[in-house]
Amino acid sequence: MLENIFKIIIGIALCSLVSCDKEKNGTLTDKDAIDSIDAKEKVTDCFNGYKESILAEDGDKAVKFLSSGTVELYQKYVDLALDAEKDEIQKLSFINRMQAIFIRHRVAPDKLRLFDGREALVYAVNNGWIGRDETIGTSLGEVYASGDKAVANVIIKGTPTNQSFHFVCEDGVWKMDLEKLLVATNVQMKRVVQESGMGEDQFIFTVLESVSGKKVQDSVWDPVGR
Template identity: 25%
Template structure:
């Protein structure tokens, strides 16, 4: 489950080493692929902060909401988040101390996550962007993992004339999964998330997940 902490950064924008990208037929498709490739390069070089400018404004706001909720003590800030964001915020509390959370930007957290190995390089190398479909100012690419389609597509939005990675579908899919699993277990979503996190080792001195 550690990969979930970086799902909103990495799963959609992981690097491809064994997958041959299909030909890009239009200039827009090539521009979308270029955004993906720029993020791929940054991730492979462990420069997580360089990915943040490649995200949509709403995606950045969502990540900032996760960080801000993790910074605040108690359960109330977490309850305002959807389950996927709540999972990420509770995970940040587990792996980063209060002082670290107060001083770190979203880019700082991305840098730390990559350098700390929250997502191994093997995960990055197994993923790639498949065929891309553009419709107006939105685009969607088939995300491939081990040459197989992933459950969540790679979505993009054109903002200010440039294509940006949109993480909305990642959050939505993650929240639906957590809601479903919690319901099947007959447990409150926050309690269920806490149990998932309890299976991971906590960083010494870090705030325990609520």
């Protein structure tokens, strides 16, 4: 169970735990349903291309379907893993703390020093850090958009859900935006941690040890260094 939860979180991709409502700021509403069949197809094609890449563990292909904001977010995780001291890591939100510790624990220092955000994403996909079981049964339902943003209802194993994925159009190309997904996941996972009866750091270490098969050492709090 813990391994499945962690793959969903880190995965950066297809999450069956997240319940992410459409934006309530007036930019995206049900009235904004995309009328253009072409636009719907492009958002759906983006999702399907990303999904196929995840199933094939093809990181170079998968990252082409991700927004620049997603890549920038993973650059932040790499920088944290390399540079952040323990007190800085512990001040992060649960999901950001988990990401930074995960990278430190699972990526060799010499390799990590060569990473940027894009390479971190490619490495994650190539090494199967995203749950295939969660990916296989996931598809898109209705698509809604306003300007260069879109959300799509999520269907899991043929059943519509109240979940959604976000997309942005960059230079005329629709991309998946996983940044919003991780923000929503942070809220959901804090509830999971509370239900587990563990402290947040204990939960992170337990999950990490489950998926890696290696004990998490106290040195995981220390910056890797450049």
